[in-house]
Amino acid sequence: MLIFIKLATRNLLRNKRRTAITMTGISLGLALMVFSNNVAFGSHQSMLRTAIGMMAGHVVVQAEGYQHKPDSKLKILDSGAMADAIRAAIPNATVTRRIYMDGLLISPVASTAAVVKAIEPSRERKVIDLDDKIVKGKWLADDDDRGIMLGQDLATRLDVGLGDKVVFMGQPDGTEVESRLFRLRGIFRTGSPEIDGFTALAPLSAAQELFQGDDPATQIAINLPDDKQTAARTKQVRALVQAVAPNSKLEVLPWQQAIPDVVEFVKLDSAYGDGIWLVLGIIVSMGVINTVLMSVMERVREFGVMMALGLKPRKLAAMVLTEGFMMGAISALIGIILGTLITWPFMSMGIDLSGDMGESMEAAGVPLSMILYPEIDWGRLAIYPFIGIFFAVVASLYPAWKVTRLSPVQAIRHQ
Amino acid sequence: MNATPIVTVKDLTRDYQQGTITVRALRGVDLDIATGEFTALMGPSGSGKTTLLNMIGGLDEPTSGTVIIDGQDLNSLDRGQRSDLRLHRIGFVFQSYNLIPVLSAVENAEFVLMLRGLPAAERRARAVETLAAVGLAGMENRRPSELSGGQQQRVAVARAIASKPALVLADEPTANLDSKSGHELIATMAKLNEELGLTFVFATHDPKVMNAARRVVWMEDGKVQRDERK
Numbered sequence: 001m002l003i004f005i006k007l008a009t010r011n012l013l014r015n016k017r018r019t020a021i022t023m024t025g026i027s028l029g030l031a032l033m034v035f036s037n038n039v040a041f042g043s044h045q046s047m048l049r050t051a052i053g054m055m056a057g058h059v060v061v062q063a064e065g066y067q068h069k070p071d072s073k074l075k076i077l078d079s080g081a082m083a084d085a086i087r088a089a090i091p092n093a094t095v096t097r098r099i100y101m102d103g104l105l106i107s108p109v110a111s112t113a114a115v116v117k118a119i120e121p122s123r124e125r126k127v128i129d130l131d132d133k134i135v136k137g138k139w140l141a142d143d144d145d146r147g148i149m150l151g152q153d154l155a156t157r158l159d160v161g162l163g164d165k166v167v168f169m170g171q172p173d174g175t176e177v178e179s180r181l182f183r184l185r186g187i188f189r190t191g192s193p194e195i196d197g198f199t200a201l202a203p204l205s206a207a208q209e210l211f212q213g214d215d216p217a218t219q220i221a222i223n224l225p226d227d228k229q230t231a232a233r234t235k236q237v238r239a240l241v242q243a244v245a246p247n248s249k250l251e252v253l254p255w256q257q258a259i260p261d262v263v264e265f266v267k268l269d270s271a272y273g274d275g276i277w278l279v280l281g282i283i284v285s286m287g288v289i290n291t292v293l294m295s296v297m298e299r300v301r302e303f304g305v306m307m308a309l310g311l312k313p314r315k316l317a318a319m320v321l322t323e324g325f326m327m328g329a330i331s332a333l334i335g336i337i338l339g340t341l342i343t344w345p346f347m348s349m350g351i352d353l354s355g356d357m358g359e360s361m362e363a364a365g366v367p368l369s370m371i372l373y374p375e376i377d378w379g380r381l382a383i384y385p386f387i388g389i390f391f392a393v394v395a396s397l398y399p400a401w402k403v404t405r406l407s408p409v410q411a412i413r414h415q
Numbered sequence: 416m417n418a419t420p421i422v423t424v425k426d427l428t429r430d431y432q433q434g435t436i437t438v439r440a441l442r443g444v445d446l447d448i449a450t451g452e453f454t455a456l457m458g459p460s461g462s463g464k465t466t467l468l469n470m471i472g473g474l475d476e477p478t479s480g481t482v483i484i485d486g487q488d489l490n491s492l493d494r495g496q497r498s499d500l501r502l503h504r505i506g507f508v509f510q511s512y513n514l515i516p517v518l519s520a521v522e523n524a525e526f527v528l529m530l531r532g533l534p535a536a537e538r539r540a541r542a543v544e545t546l547a548a549v550g551l552a553g554m555e556n557r558r559p560s561e562l563s564g565g566q567q568q569r570v571a572v573a574r575a576i577a578s579k580p581a582l583v584l585a586d587e588p589t590a591n592l593d594s595k596s597g598h599e600l601i602a603t604m605a606k607l608n609e610e611l612g613l614t615f616v617f618a619t620h621d622p623k624v625m626n627a628a629r630r631v632v633w634m635e636d637g638k639v640q641r642d643e644r645k
């Protein structure tokens with residue numbers, strides 16, 4: 001075995017330039033792959049963070065069936081007590097309640113369908129990350145139960161300005177038609193047409209008045225300091241909810257289940273990226289096949305002599321594969337280090353896309369930042385060496401197979 | 416000589432197909448080689464010397480007939496078994512470019528021992544000793560490209576004999592050497608034959624080899640024409 005490594009090393013060094021070119025190809029391909037994956041990973045992570053804050057929480061509590069078929073009739077009663085119990089159990093979490101209501105928003109001059117998301121203003125502010133997206137006015141005050149904020153396109157359609165009256169009308173509890181008067185306090189713009197065109201924010205207390213029952217809420221969102229805790233906290237909250245309200249029918253979901261569309265989008269987008277890299281990997285492999293084949297063909301006579309001496313063709317093939325393996329392993333290492341080094345400066349600097357891609361982007365209803373911050377995808381980083389080795393070894397399979405077909409007599413006649 | 420034959424060749428033929436033409440390289444060869452013999456195969460170019468050596472070494476398969484090495488019929492062995500037979504019983508020396516270029520003289524000399532799985536220290540000692548026996552003491556660490564043609568051939572001989580094979584097959588080992596180097600190489604092999612009783616079979620055009628040989632087998636048109644013992 002040792003002799004194979006010795007032979008492989010020396011044979012790789014025999015044509016230093018060819019080896020260097022091949023290894024540079026693998027390294028650069030892998031470095032690019034690492035970098036672009038870090039960019040994609042960073043943007044996916046940021047998208048998920050935004051979506052978790054804005055559309056769910058790391059863990060959400062809802063009435064049973066709400067996830068499957070959202071309807072404002074499905075509500076949590078005594079939600080304040082439940083939220084307090086969760087806060088007491090998980091002190092470092094931000095726990096906030098919401099009511100989602102469909103209905104009409106009516107201004108003196110127009111009316112339009114909209115979703116009112118009723119929130120606890122100061123708590124919500126910590127998780128929704130909307131401060132720098134307020135284009136007019138300001139964030140809702142906790143004690144202002146007539147305040148409302150509108151997405152920019154929604155405000156334009158209703159043709160209202162700060163301080164103007166806006167009336168919500170709907171059937172939130174599924175019984176009587178209710179209405180409530182608000183005054184416009186602020187206008188926000190996220191870049192997501194769905195949010196900017198159809199979402200209004202109002203205080204929870206105001207929305208609660210439109211429902212029967214004590215202290216209702218559609219959702220309790222629990223935002224954790226670290227996503228790694230999600231699974232454990234989901235279990236904990238599930239047990240807690242059982243203990244606090246054994247008779248209420250509630251569902252406790254981790255974000256993966258609460259925002260499945262976003263999760264699906266990220267999966268698809270990663271798979272798409274991986275597909276592109278697979279194609280690139282195959283192209284790089286063609287180059288590797290070519291160089292390994294060339295170096296093998298130059299050594300046909302040598303192989304013939306070795307076979308005559310009693311080296312089995314299978315071992316000869318192992319020798320060729322060892323060369324591929326070593327090339328792959330070393331190039332993979334270089335590629336990974338290089339890719340990570342390229343990522344480094346962009347992690348704090350970011351990659352600004354606002355020039356090329358317009359002013360805003362959204363995907364799966366989630367507004368995206370125009371500045372991408374790559375993040376090192378450690379989980380993937382551990383896999384890359386195997387990808388490099390895999391492609392190099394697979395590319396050596398054909399030349400190795402050719403070697404096993406050599407007849408020693410023909411090989412020795414070969415000059 | 417009437418010692419047990421190490422090689423028995425019976426009615427051996429080998430046809431090569433070249434397009435539509437069948438080249439009959441061997442047309443029924445019968446030959447016995449006894450242990451300890453020093454035999455030269457002579458004959459004009461194309462008479463089948465190399466083909467016969469390859470058959471004896473199990474590198475190529477006959478069209479008909481049998482080769483028996485040390486009691487084993489090569490026809491009954493598969494590729495891997497023939498490979499093992501070569502590894503354990505036969506040493507090879509070819510006309511040129513015998514050596515593995517990336518290995519030093521001593522690494523080349525110990526290559527077969529390594530394939531046989533001898534412990535590193537033991538095979539190194541034996542390779543060094545064998546290199547000295549062929550007159551290459553002090554050149555152990557040179558690469559083939561740093562050796563003359565004659566020295567390279569002597570490394571090849573060292574490699575062939577270091578493993579103490581029952582039989583050494585050499586195909587024109589002196590063809591690419593100058594007269595002096597050729598003489599030295601033959602003298603080295605003759606000495607190994609005498610002192611260690613190693614069996615050698617050469618295919619050659621070289622009269623020096625013929626003079627050193629104690630048996631000369633003359634071939635023509637794929638047949639043994641004459642078999643002389645001195």
Ligand SMILES: Nc1ncnc2c1ncn2[C@@H]1O[C@H](COP(=O)(O)OP(=O)(O)OP(=O)(O)O)[C@@H](O)[C@H]1O
Pocket residue numbers: 431432433438439440458459460461462463464465466467618
């Ligand atoms: N692989 C092959 N394919 C086709 N014909 C071959 C092959 N090998 C040998 N021959 C033919 O078989 C015949 C015998 O060849 P061989 O090499 O055994 O002769 P030789 O006596 O060794 O000649 P030389 O002295 O030139 O080395 C020749 O006619 C040669 O052309």
Ligand SMILES: [Mg+2]
Pocket residue numbers: 464465466586618
């Ligand atoms: Mg010949």
